[in-house]
Amino acid sequence: MERQEFGVAVRQLREATDPADVGLPGGRRRVRGLRREELGELAGLSADYVRRLEQGRSHPSAAVVRALARALRAGRAEYEQLSALAGYAAADGQVPHELGPGATRLLERFPGTPMIVTDAGLDLVAVNSAFTALEHWTLTGHRWEWNIAYRTFCDPFEAFRQSPADAADHESVLVGSLKSSVLRYPADTSLAALVDELRTRSRRFDTSWRSPRAVGVYESAATISRPEGAVTVVGNMIALPGDDLAAVMLTAAPGSADAARLAELVGAAGGPAVVRVGRSGPG
Template identity: 35%
Template sequence: MKDGDSENRLGGYLRARRELVTPAQAGLPPGGNRRVPGLRREEVALLAGISADYYLRLERGRDKNPSAQVLESLARVLCLDDVERTYLLGLAAARPRAARRKRPEHVPARVHHLLAHLDIPAFVEGRAFDVLASNAMAVALSPRLRPGENRLRSLFLDPEEQAFQQDWTKAAAGFIAALRTTIGDDTDNPRFVEVVGELALSSQRFRTLWARHDVRDLAGGTTTVVHPVVGELRLHRDKLPVDDVILVVYYPDKDSESDERMALLAALARSASEGTAGPPAASPAPDPKAP
C-alpha cells in the first residue's frame, strides 16, 4: 500500500494505536505539558515491560520480529480488542511477497442465478468493495449498487450516498476499518493501491480515518438508511463468502414498518420496469479500468 507506513506496517500500527490511547485508559495520571493526547513511547514501553529503546526500534521498523509475548503485552497496553490483537500478531508474522498482477474477480454463474431469484436487495462485492453484480431490488434500494460502482468511492465522494446513510460518520469509519482488515498483508494488490490512492487524494475524511489504522471484522450487522422515496429503512446486512467474492443481502424484520416500506419499494421498482426490456436482474460488472 502506497502510504507512509507501507514499508513499516507494524511500526505504523503501533504508533497509530498509541496515539489513540489516553493516559486515563492506561491507568496513568493525565499530567501536564503533553504534546499529544495519547501515550508517550516510554509510557507504552514501561507498561508493557520492555525497554524504551526496544519499543522505539519496533515503531521505527528496526526490529520486525518481536516475540508473541511482547506483542501480547503491547496489545494489552494499547487496549486492543480481539480483532485488533489478531491483526497486530498478523503484522509481525507477515513476510514480503513478490508483487502480483491485477486479476479480475469472478462471480460464479450460480450466484447470478441466485441474485435473479431473490426478492430482497442483494449484490456481490469484491475485496476492494467493487460491485460486481446486483439484482433489481439492490438497484432500487440504491443506484450506487449497480455493477461497476465502488462502494468506498460512493461513500466518500457521492453526496447522495452520504445522505442515504443515516449515520454516515459511523458508516465511513466502519468501511475503512473493514478495508484495513481485507487488505491484510496484500498491500501490493493493484486494485487496493488504486482505490486507496484515489480516495487519499480526494477525501480529507478518508485520510483521517486511514491514518487511525482501525480494523474490524467483515461480518454483517444492522444499518439504517434513508431512501429518497420510501423513507427510513432499518435493515439487517449479511455478508456471505462465495469463492473469492462476497454475497451481500439486506432485509428488514418481518412485518416491521421497514418491511412494509421495502414491499412498497419492490412495487415501485416493478411498476417502473413495466413495458421496458430493462437490464437483466443480475449482470457482471465491467473491469473498472477497462477502456
C-alpha cells in the same frame, strides 16, 4: 506427464478438503473429501470435466485453475503448484473480479431481497433487480462510480442517509476491508490507486486508515429517500471466501411500515435476479 501430474494434484486436494470447510454438509461419507460433483459445482464446472482433468485427458485454462484453487480453498503455495503443473504463471496479487457460482446462487435464491456483491477492492460486481429498484445508486461517469468506498467517502449518494453511529461503523468496515485487501493483493495497481485517491480526497478515510477501528459485526442501518416516502433498511454482510467476494443484503424490520414499503418497491421492479455491473453501468 504434466496433465497427469496436474490431475493427481487436483484429486489429492479434493480428497483432502473437508466438506464443512467449503460450506457443504459433512456427516458419514464413503469417500474422503469432496465428491467430483461437489467440486464441479463449487468451481462452476461439470463433474465430467473434473473427471477428465483428474485423469489427465483435458488441459485447463488459467481461469479454470483459479476457479479450482478458489473452490478448494487452496493456499498460495498450492495454487502456485497447480498453475505451474498446468503451464501457467500464478496470478501475482491481482483482485479477482469474477462472479463465482456461490455468489450467483445467492443472488438467484433471494430475488426479492435487495442485494449487492462486491470484490475485495469494494467494486460492485453484480446486484439484483430488487437493489436497482431502490434507485439511489446514481452514476457519475467517474472511474470509481461503482466502488462503495469511493462513493461513501468522496461522492456520497444524496438519497442515502445514516446516523452518526451507523455511518462510523459502516466506514470502519470499509477501511478495514481495504487494508486487508491491500495486504492480500500487493501488486494490484488499481487497488493501490484507489486507496491513494481516498487518502488524498477524504480526511475521514485517511484518519481511519492510519488509526483503524475494529467493528465486531457488520450491521448498519440507512434511510433511502424516495419520492413516495423514505424507507429504512439494514445491511448485513455475507463473506464468500471461495471467490474472495462479499454480499450485502438489505432488509427491513419484519412487520414494519418500512418492510411493507420495501416489498412494494421490489414487487413493482421485475427484471433479472443477476445484474452484472461495471464501469459502464448495469448490463
